[in-house]
Every structure is written in C-alpha cells, then in structure tokens.
Amino acid sequence: MSQHGVGPRAVMRSVAFLTAGVLAVPALAGCGSEDPSGKPLAGQDIQPAPRDRITDGGTLRWAVDSVPDTLNTFQSDADATTTRVAQAVLPSMFRMDASGRPERNPDYLESAKVVDTEPKQVVLYKLNQQAVWSDGREIGAADFAAQWRALSGKDTAYWTARNAGYDRIQKIERGDDALEVRVTFSRPYADWRSLFSPLYPKDVMGTPDSFNDGARKKLKVTAGPFTVKKTDREDGEITLARNPRWWGEPAKLSEIVLRTVPRDKRAAELAAGSLDLAEIDPSAARRITVAARPRASGSPLMGPGADRSAADSLESWAVANGSDEDAADEETVARKKLRKTTVRYARQQQALGGFEVRKSLEPAYTQLALNGAEGPLTDERVRRAVARALDRKELAQVVLGPLGLPAVPVGSHLALSGQAAYADNSGALGDQDTKEAQALLADAGWVRGGPVKEEKKKEKAAGPEGGAADDTGEDDKAQHGPDPAGHLAQDGRQYKAPHQGGAPGAYAPKGTAAPANQEAAPLAKNGKPLTLRFVLPSGPGSQTLRTVADRISRMLERVGIGTEISKVSDESYFKDHIASGQYDLALYSWPATAFPATDARPVYAKPVPAADGSLNVEQNYTRVGTDQVDQLFDEAVATLDEGESRSLLRKADSRIWAAAGSIPLFQRPQLMAARKNLVNTGAFGFGTPVYEDMGFLKKGAKPASGPSAKGSPTR
Structure with a gap:
C-alpha cells in the first residue's frame, strides 16, 4: 500500500450507521484485556545457523521476476526487486521483526x-558512530534533510510516488553533535518510525535530476553490508558485492546475484545448478518435496507419462508394433520422445534432491473486491449478501491446507495476525449464512425467478451468455503476458488510479476464469437478472486462483447470484479494469504493513469528486468508503498514544468490514526452494532479511536445530 498524508484530528466513537440499517460493532480490547493481535500464523522458515558455522565467501544465485526499471524505491515503477536491493545496500532506521512490527536497526541507530x-512533536535520532557511506562520508543530518525535501511534496520537479509523513515535517537539523538528527513535525505523526527506511544519500536526494534519473540504473554510494557491483539488463542480472566499508558483522557471502528467471523455468534452473534460491509455485514445491524423499518411501509418480495407465501403455505398444506402418511410425516417434522427456525429468528430479522447500505465509492477503460504484453492488445490502454467502474458512483451506500451512481466514483489512494493529473484526459483518444472504437480497428487491426482459446482445466469440470468455482474454482482445508461467502474484504498483501516483503494493493474483454458473431460477429485479461480472487476469499457471474463483462462483450461486466470468490480459488488469472500475468482482491482494494508519488510508478513503468532474479514488479500487472511516484514520495517525491509535484502527476496520x-x-502462501546447505534465508514471513548472515554451511557443520529449524540465527 502506498503512503498518503491525512487530515486534521477528528473522530466520533460511535457505531456505524449504514444505508441498510444499524450494525453493532463488536467491543474492542481495552486496558487489561487480552491482546487481540495474537501471534503470526506461521513463523519464518530460514534454516537458522550461527555465523561461526557458515563458510566465509561464496555466491548466492537468487531468482527474481525482473531487473527493476529503477533502484529508487520512492518512484512509482519500483518493484519487489528494488526493495530487495535497497534492503541489502542502504540504511533503514527501522526494520520488521518476525511479527511484522518495527524494531530499531542497531547498525544505524543508537x-x-x-x-x-x-508545542511540536520532535524526534531525536542518535546515529551509530560507525555508520558511513561507501565513499567514506558519515551518515548525518544532511542526508535526512535531503530526503525530506525530496519527498515532502513541495517541489513537483521530484517524481515521487508517495510523500506520507515527510509532508508533516517542519524542519530537520543537526543535534548536539554530528551523530544527532532532530526532526520537528508540523503536525503530530504516529507513524514516524516509517520514515527514512530506506535512507538514500544526499547525492541521490539532493536535486530533482539526481532523484529522477541518478538512481534508476545504479547506486554509486551505498551504506549496507553489500554494494551494487553491476546491473546488467541484457543478461537480466544484478550483482551485489560485499561492502568493504561495512562496520557491522561482515557479510558471509562474497556476492549475491539476483537473476531474472521466469516462474515456469525455475525448477529446471534449480536442477541445472544455476540457482540456489527461488520463490516457486505449488507444483514446483511438490516436485522438490517428492525429490527429497527416499526412493523406498513410495513417492507418488510424477512427471511425463505419470498419468498413463497400464492399458494406455499396452495400447501404445500395440500401435507401435501393429500392421499400420504410418501409425506405427508415428507412435514409435512419440514413444521415443516420451522416453527422452522422462529421462530428462528423472535427471532433474535427482538434482532437485539437493534442495528443500521452506514455507511460510507472506505478509500479504488475498481479498475479494466488490465494486460499489455502479451496478447491483452500489446497494450495500447486495454487497453484504455476497460477503455472507462466502465460506471463507473453506476458501482458506482450499489454498493453504494442501501446503501444510495454517488455513485461517484473515480477520482484518489493516493488519495480519501477530501485528500490533491486528484484531479479528469480521464479526462486524458476520460469518457465512445462506439464509441471511438471501434475506438481504430479498430486502433489496431481488426476487428468485422474477421476470427477465430480453435484451439484444452483441455476438462474441467468447461463448454463450454467462460463460467464460475466450482464453485470449476479455472481448477476444486480451493476450497472454510475457511470462508464460504466470506468477502467484502480479504487482500492481506500476498502475495508476485516477489523479493518483502509483499504487505501490497492490498484488493481483494471476489466473483464469472459473466455470460459469448455471442458475435454474436466477434472482431478478426490474426485469434484469442479478449477474455480476467477475474479472480475472488470464495468465496461465494459476490453478489456485481458478479453484478459488470457481468456489466463490458456486457459493454465490447458492443464494441466487450469477457470475459472468471475464478473463483479461495481465497487463490490462489493473490499468484498464481495477483502477478504472470496469468490474463487479475481482481477486487481488494487499501487503500487510506495520503502519496502517498511514499506508491503508488511501486504500479505504472515501472517493471524492475531482476538479474535472471525475472521481478521485486514490487506491480505493472498490469505490466504497465512509466519512467515519476517514475520520478514524485521521485520528489514528495523529495520536502518539500507541494503544489509542491501535484502538482507533480496529474501529476503522470494523466499519470497513460492515461496508463490505x-x-x-x-494470507498468501510463501514457498521458497533453497539449497539444503544454504542458511539464514528462505521464507522470511514478516521479517526483514538479514543479508550479512546469509551463507553456506561449512562442510560437516549443522544448522541451529536440524534441517527444519525455523526462526532467526544465533548471532
């Protein structure tokens, strides 16, 4: 989620009054109550090991989706690889712990x-006296001030994606000595820990030209355990090298090479020995898991020909040895090709035995979005009926159960279990209840089996009315994206909502359409059936999404709601459909954040008319918002009492649930394939990676607690 400044302090602690009546908001935990934030549903899985057991040197080859267009995380086209590089080479005053909460980074901050x-909020930073940039200059107030000026929003020559928090700073000055930085705010700011992470040198932030262009392809000055050695866009690689000026624990690895590898090629690249670490999809995870088992364990058959029965094999032999010479030749060629493919697959499986799957849950959750700007979903009762028709526990089980991960539905829009602001506020809307969903629809005037007026429809090659669009995409125009395998998630930060910069952090799961519903007696109103347009990306390799969409469609069918599946190209999904509001239902994800008062504000802000008459939705792609939610966010970001701020956020979340x-x-699964002797890296969950501790075990050394150990390394 991107950051966004908020307005004055104002809030009323009352229940939410909604268009369909009054909903009671569940009581929230107060002083003396048990902390509702709980614990992370899944811990880190990084094979922790003490540093003295790790080899000094070596190169880690790590698969990424692409070489980023920019190395400046504050620009709208920054991506996940931009963040990964910044974490390894730049200062961060605070980083995330294993519970997704900010903690002081002692390498930079005393x-x-x-x-x-x-009369003003003042934050005093005391810097680590050893902290220096790679050119030898001390990190100091000049760097903090340059970043503030660049991101304050006052100078439009800087092409920034966000300025939240920085726009609340009044001045930055040196403290009693060069190690102290005093930051004075013009307005109270609860999320001050979100600032200056990462911190760029004044060489980057000092002028619009250096900000806009200087850090896009290279970072000359850094201050982390690694430096940027080389960026090769032709070969699709970024090489990070050990920083000789690093004052903290020296990096164990000599280099980290971030290699662009498509998702569908990663299993083969791992088997070929050209990768050590890669995020993978469930099918690749199954391959690696099976490869790691002893042969005597009765592992299930996988790979080419695994689905062929004895009868199929006998028939193939018969054709290859039959009297029809043409058919025999053709079958013989096919059998040779299958044998060759099978041998190659078997060799890959043998090589994959040197890897293991490390799994956790991503700090991100998948949601069903309901567009409240037009159509039947403008009626809150219909939105609530959709929500009450869903069995969220079943959907979580479908995705996470087969992976051995906790199948627990997410109970908050603003945080995940374990984070400070988390509380399960879904009770403001209620659990799955078919009768209640049907009652809400009846109250909204939708009648099962009601008369439906015949309408002339444009003929499309996509198929019959109510069916899925053609595989080429919506309206026969969409095409597959450049990655033939697809991703488990598509980063939507490159797309722009009306009158807003990028939408950093929005993830759109790739996938194809679910089968159309076949309602015998659909609901109707004013001569129109209750059919919702369910828009999904068309990228292949997303069986998980197809399954989820299919389950949702069936659940809605039970209460009389039809779905018309529309598959669109991955490239146009956010830009042409989500951001522009051309959908009724959609599946996409948001990352969790340690600073929801700041980061979630634009995602749930009430849309307002822009000067040109259009609607400014910021990042609120559902177009559903209320004044009360905005007020609660404003109050939460302006109070410095952390307990009060969390309470206000939980109230805001209850009202977001109620608005449906x-x-x-x-929560999204996180699956990482890692070489077995690679330690202190893998599925990080909430935590920020500690790059200097990553490395390969010394020969004969063992990790901290065996091959399946989880948690942080012993330092």
Whole structure:
C-alpha cells in the first residue's frame, strides 16, 4: 500500500450507521484485556545457523521476476526487486521483526525517540558512530534533510510516488553533535518510525535530476553490508558485492546475484545448478518435496507419462508394433520422445534432491473486491449478501491446507495476525449464512425467478451468455503476458488510479476464469437478472486462483447470484479494469504493513469528486468508503498514544468490514526452494532479511536445530 498524508484530528466513537440499517460493532480490547493481535500464523522458515558455522565467501544465485526499471524505491515503477536491493545496500532506521512490527536497526541507530510533543512533536535520532557511506562520508543530518525535501511534496520537479509523513515535517537539523538528527513535525505523526527506511544519500536526494534519473540504473554510494557491483539488463542480472566499508558483522557471502528467471523455468534452473534460491509455485514445491524423499518411501509418480495407465501403455505398444506402418511410425516417434522427456525429468528430479522447500505465509492477503460504484453492488445490502454467502474458512483451506500451512481466514483489512494493529473484526459483518444472504437480497428487491426482459446482445466469440470468455482474454482482445508461467502474484504498483501516483503494493493474483454458473431460477429485479461480472487476469499457471474463483462462483450461486466470468490480459488488469472500475468482482491482494494508519488510508478513503468532474479514488479500487472511516484514520495517525491509535484502527476496520467493499480471504502462501546447505534465508514471513548472515554451511557443520529449524540465527 502506498503512503498518503491525512487530515486534521477528528473522530466520533460511535457505531456505524449504514444505508441498510444499524450494525453493532463488536467491543474492542481495552486496558487489561487480552491482546487481540495474537501471534503470526506461521513463523519464518530460514534454516537458522550461527555465523561461526557458515563458510566465509561464496555466491548466492537468487531468482527474481525482473531487473527493476529503477533502484529508487520512492518512484512509482519500483518493484519487489528494488526493495530487495535497497534492503541489502542502504540504511533503514527501522526494520520488521518476525511479527511484522518495527524494531530499531542497531547498525544505524543508537536510539530514536520522541523527545517533545509540545508545542511540536520532535524526534531525536542518535546515529551509530560507525555508520558511513561507501565513499567514506558519515551518515548525518544532511542526508535526512535531503530526503525530506525530496519527498515532502513541495517541489513537483521530484517524481515521487508517495510523500506520507515527510509532508508533516517542519524542519530537520543537526543535534548536539554530528551523530544527532532532530526532526520537528508540523503536525503530530504516529507513524514516524516509517520514515527514512530506506535512507538514500544526499547525492541521490539532493536535486530533482539526481532523484529522477541518478538512481534508476545504479547506486554509486551505498551504506549496507553489500554494494551494487553491476546491473546488467541484457543478461537480466544484478550483482551485489560485499561492502568493504561495512562496520557491522561482515557479510558471509562474497556476492549475491539476483537473476531474472521466469516462474515456469525455475525448477529446471534449480536442477541445472544455476540457482540456489527461488520463490516457486505449488507444483514446483511438490516436485522438490517428492525429490527429497527416499526412493523406498513410495513417492507418488510424477512427471511425463505419470498419468498413463497400464492399458494406455499396452495400447501404445500395440500401435507401435501393429500392421499400420504410418501409425506405427508415428507412435514409435512419440514413444521415443516420451522416453527422452522422462529421462530428462528423472535427471532433474535427482538434482532437485539437493534442495528443500521452506514455507511460510507472506505478509500479504488475498481479498475479494466488490465494486460499489455502479451496478447491483452500489446497494450495500447486495454487497453484504455476497460477503455472507462466502465460506471463507473453506476458501482458506482450499489454498493453504494442501501446503501444510495454517488455513485461517484473515480477520482484518489493516493488519495480519501477530501485528500490533491486528484484531479479528469480521464479526462486524458476520460469518457465512445462506439464509441471511438471501434475506438481504430479498430486502433489496431481488426476487428468485422474477421476470427477465430480453435484451439484444452483441455476438462474441467468447461463448454463450454467462460463460467464460475466450482464453485470449476479455472481448477476444486480451493476450497472454510475457511470462508464460504466470506468477502467484502480479504487482500492481506500476498502475495508476485516477489523479493518483502509483499504487505501490497492490498484488493481483494471476489466473483464469472459473466455470460459469448455471442458475435454474436466477434472482431478478426490474426485469434484469442479478449477474455480476467477475474479472480475472488470464495468465496461465494459476490453478489456485481458478479453484478459488470457481468456489466463490458456486457459493454465490447458492443464494441466487450469477457470475459472468471475464478473463483479461495481465497487463490490462489493473490499468484498464481495477483502477478504472470496469468490474463487479475481482481477486487481488494487499501487503500487510506495520503502519496502517498511514499506508491503508488511501486504500479505504472515501472517493471524492475531482476538479474535472471525475472521481478521485486514490487506491480505493472498490469505490466504497465512509466519512467515519476517514475520520478514524485521521485520528489514528495523529495520536502518539500507541494503544489509542491501535484502538482507533480496529474501529476503522470494523466499519470497513460492515461496508463490505472488500472481503479478506486468506494470507498468501510463501514457498521458497533453497539449497539444503544454504542458511539464514528462505521464507522470511514478516521479517526483514538479514543479508550479512546469509551463507553456506561449512562442510560437516549443522544448522541451529536440524534441517527444519525455523526462526532467526544465533548471532
């Protein structure tokens, strides 16, 4: 989620009054109550090991989706690889712990705290006296001030994607010595820990030209355990090298090579020995899991020909040895090709035995989005009926159960279990209830089996009315994206909502359409059936999404709601459909954040008319918002009492649930294939990777607690 400044302090602690009546908001935990934030549903799986057991040197080859267009994380076209590079080479005053909460980074900060609140909020940073940039210059107030000026929003020559928090700073000055930085805010800002992470040198932030272009392809000055050695866009690689000026624990690895490898090629690249670490899909995870088992364990058959029965094999032999010479020749060629493919697959499986799957849950959740701007979903009762028709536990089980991960539905829009702001507020809407969903639809005037007026429809090659669109995409125009395998998630930060910069952090799961519903007696109103347009990306390799969409369609069918599946190209999904509001239902994901008062504000802000008459939705792609939710966000970001801020956020989340614009479903799985002797890396969950501790075990050494150990390394 991108960051966004918010308005004045104002809030009323009352229940939400909605167009369909009054909903009671569940009581929230107060002083003395048990902390509702709970614990992370799944811990890190990084094969922890003490540093003295790790080889000094070596190269880690890590698969990424692409070489980023920019190395500046504050630009709208930054992506996940941009963030990964920044974490390894730049200062961050705070980083995320295993529960997704910010913690001071001692390599850069001796301390950081609010030292004054009246008349202004003042934060005093005391820097680590050893902290220096790679050119030898000390990190100091000049770098903080340059970043503030670049991101404050006052100078439009800077092409920034966000300025939240920085727009609340009044001044930055040196403290009593060069190691102290005093930041004075013009307005109270609860999420001050989100600032200056990462911190770029004044060489990058000092002028619009250096900000806009200087850090796009290279970073000359850095201050982390690694430096950027080379960026090769032709070969699709970024090479990070050990920083000789790094003052902290020296990096164990000599280099980290981030290699662009399509998702469908990663299993083969791992088997070929050209990768050590890669995020993978469930099918590749199954291959690696099976390859790691002893042969005597009765592993299931996989790979080419695994689905052929004895009868199929006998028939093939008969044809190859039959009297029809043409058929025999053709079958003989096919059998040779299958044998060759099978041998290659077997060799890959043998090589994959040197890897293991490390799994956790991503700090992100998948949701069903309901467009409340037009059509039947403008009626809150219909949105709530859709939500009450869903069995979220079943959907979570479908995705996470087969992977051995906790299949627990997400209970908050603003945080995930274990994070400080988390509480299960789904009770503001209610669990699955078919009768209640049907009652809401009846109250909204939708009658099962009601008369439906005949309408002339444009003929399309996509198939019959109510069926799935053609595989080429919506309206026969969409085409597959450049990655033939597809991704488990598509990063939507490159797309722009009306009158807003990028939408950093939005993930759109790739996939294809679910089968169309076949309602015997659909609901109707004013001569029109209740059919919702369910828009999904068309990229292949997303069986998980297809299954989820199919289950949702069936659940809606039970209460009389039809779905018309529309598959669109991955490239146009956000730009042409989600951001522009051309959908009724859609599946996409948001990352969790340690600073929801700041980061979630634009995602749930009430859309307002823009000067040109269009609607400014910021990142609220569902177009559903209320003044009360905005007020609660404003209050939460302006109070420095952390307990009060969390309480306000939980109230806001209850009202977001009640409005039923988006329905959180499940936390996304995180599957990483890692070489077995690679330690302190893998599925990080919430935590920020510690790059200097990554490496390969010394010969004969063992990790901290065996091959399946989880958690952080012993340092």
